[in-house]
Amino acid sequence: MNWEPVIGLEIHVHLKTRTKMFCRCEVEYSVPENSRTCPVCLAYPGSLPVPNRKAVEWTVKLGLALGCRIAEHAVFHRKNYFYPDNPKAYQISQYDQPMCVDGRLVVPGSEGESEVGIVRAHLEEDAAKNVHLGSAQGRIAGASATLVDFNRAGTPLVEIVTRPDLRSSEEARRFLQLLRQTVVELGISDAEMEKGSLRFDVNVSVRPSGSDELRTRTELKNLNSFAFAARAIEREVERQVGIYESGGEVEQETLHFDPGSESAPPLRSKEEAQDYRYFPEPDLVPIEPPPELIERLRGELPELPGARMQRLAAELDHDLAADLVTSGRDALYERVPGDRRAVANVLMNQFAASGVDSAAVNPDELGKLIEARSRIPRDRLIEALAASGEPDFTAEGYLADGLVADTSELEPIVDRILEANPGQVEAYRGGKEGLLGFFVGQVMRETQGKADPQVVNELLRAKLTGYASGL
């Protein structure tokens, strides 16, 4: 039987507002523990939440970018649970009346576009950070003490929940990259996984291909990179397929990955249906964004990365288009003249490796460099790209420094090298054609990398076979 993975995602994005969600404390992590706290985020008796206007507006903006309907009447709920990272013993979140519902994100892929449904996007507050001392793997069980840093408590988070529309780990990765790029370009989040400003959980189940049933799913938590998530999904899909094929049943459970180590096996826990006793937060009034505000925010939306990917895919392929857009180098790509594919490839490879800020580059000069790239020695090209962000950069100096392609100049060098290595020449002629690379390397060394590798190749091949036929 063929099996089809069914994957849904829950993504948490930290909004980069200046202050927290419900108080005026600065959002700042590189400061001493508990230095950005107040009666509200420490849940002192009598303190009350006041919503951050910016966070509300940004959530609307994100909802619009994801094609969601913006609720006319959204309600904050209390999610009640005891834990030392949760000072009020409830998290202010949204429940059955979230701010954004029913959206979609179109993800271009090599096998065409796939549309991923967005169930909802809602606004909530983050918890404090706990450090458990004296226990295995930093867990609370068996800890001798728990330290709490409330700097993170009450910082704004948007939670985005997709429909189980993803059918492969690759699709999930593409979706996450596009979503990440979208929030970054909206300017509402840094969305950096290493800093925890983008986190996600994955729900995975499998079913016979072609079926539309939804089987028991497992939840993968604390995945710390897109690549790792893709691997974890693949492993989980294999595991579930294995269970079904041997006649077993998949159990609903959660797999907690160790955020510090990708190699540690996940801890499994049974999914208890914890009762959070949700009820509408009586300290807040419903959010009712006026239509004028929604229209203003809609007007502020830039051309979205998803749309740009689709546009670029027409002249490149989907992978390259997606890579350009998710790397943020597509704006430069569009300004650099020259062969489209060549420009895209250089930008995604050698230029990417240079670490130069795309915004600082003069696109015309970069275009000249890319056009002449096969005539410039590799080291010099890399040097040129590294310098391409400097204000007075010109390609000229590097172009003048072109490759030696003149056979009359190269031929004596080639001859000298063949004479100096009779053993290798013998071996090549005996069938070890892989030795060509050795000879090319010798020529390049001799010419300090300035020889045109194509010309050198041709010369060498002609001479080596020529000698052979001459015998």
Added chain:
Amino acid sequence: MIDTLRLTAEEAFRLVERGEVSTAELHAAYLAAIAERDDELHAYLRTVDDPQGIPIAFKDLVSTRGVETTAGSRILAGYKPVFDATVATRCRESGMSLLGKTNMDEFAMGSSTENSGFGPTKNPWDPERVPGGSSGGSAAAVAGGLAPWALGSDTGGSVKQPASLCGIVGLRPTYGTVSRYGIVAFASSLDQIGPMTKTVRDNALLYRAIAGRDPMDSTTVELPEAVQVPDALDLKGLRVGVPKELNEAEGIEPGVNEAADRTIELCRELGAEVGETSLPRSVEFGLACYYLVAPAEASSNLARYDGVRYGLRVEGADVREMYEKTRDAGFGDEPKRRIMLGAYALSAGYYDAYYGQAQKVRTVIAQEHAAAFESFDVLVSPTSPTVAFRLGEKAENPLAMYLSDVLTIPSNMAGLPGLSIPCGLSEGLPVGFQLIGPQFSENVLFRTGHALERAIGFDVVPGRLR
């Protein structure tokens, strides 16, 4: 000499303005009265030395910077807020300063102040009897001449009922007109801070000082009109409605009914049109509805008392045990009872039947009141079915205690303002008369209350202290 038993806040301001008395002398006089009588009454949990303004007492759930604030609970013993409640700030800005923090039922849960974690308060009219609750400390302090005025809080009747039992004036304002920032929460959708005073004019003055939108409390609004301190002595043109169910409820003592009936008659004599009206569903379902909504919100509001950041902590083997031991030792029976009730009402599978249903009933109650206000400007009834009862009389029977608020709860569920004024005596103890108005009708309540107060001529000084 300053007669603390009779001095109103309005007179105190006048004396200070004229330079006849200093605020320090005022504080000294009240502190002397407290020293003399509070051993018996136990209205205060603590007094402070801050003679900068006209003295005022706060119920101990008003956060006061650097001054212990316990909400009557042992779980908050020793807790000193790092900030002032908005009402505390507004009182200071209006020329008042704190005299002390008054006793209360733990987390405002109760109708007698016997549920305080620090011992009960006694009624100045008869120390064998309760002052009502949960703002019993504030009521006893004002009635006993231990404060010119005080702030209480009202969730189900916690200002109106003790005002009634102690023979003073108490206002439960329209929900959303007084900031709750810094008020230790009991049931957020019902809690309102209210003034407790000797006269209706004092009440209007204190309400004027504390009311109005506060950016720190999202549920507050700007008052649609300025607060007027009442002068008029007649009730011409006023339409007074007498809801049958509130005046004929089971358990209203005959003496209470008589005093209320005399006051209704007085309304007529002062020029009001009086007519009968009906609030059948509000009175039938109000109490049940309240005992779902308030405990549900309380179960969540009180969850923060976990021993992690402030207040009591009892160590345990792990965090779960620390929570349990702390909460077991820190909370009294009534908060525990309501936390359990409330958590149950919010549980998955029960939410719709209990909390969800109660919220729908609340809408019905509000609609029923709104319909009555199409024909009437104010609705009247006794505030409490009984006069002050004996200490211990209902302490062992929570349901009998809950019935103490049966007349105040319905309009509270609708978010409406209510004023209780003393209207006479029954068996030598004060009877309170409740005036209920539409949202933001405080000026009408003050005008009505003032005219009645002058006509009744009730002596607010307890007989045994005259």
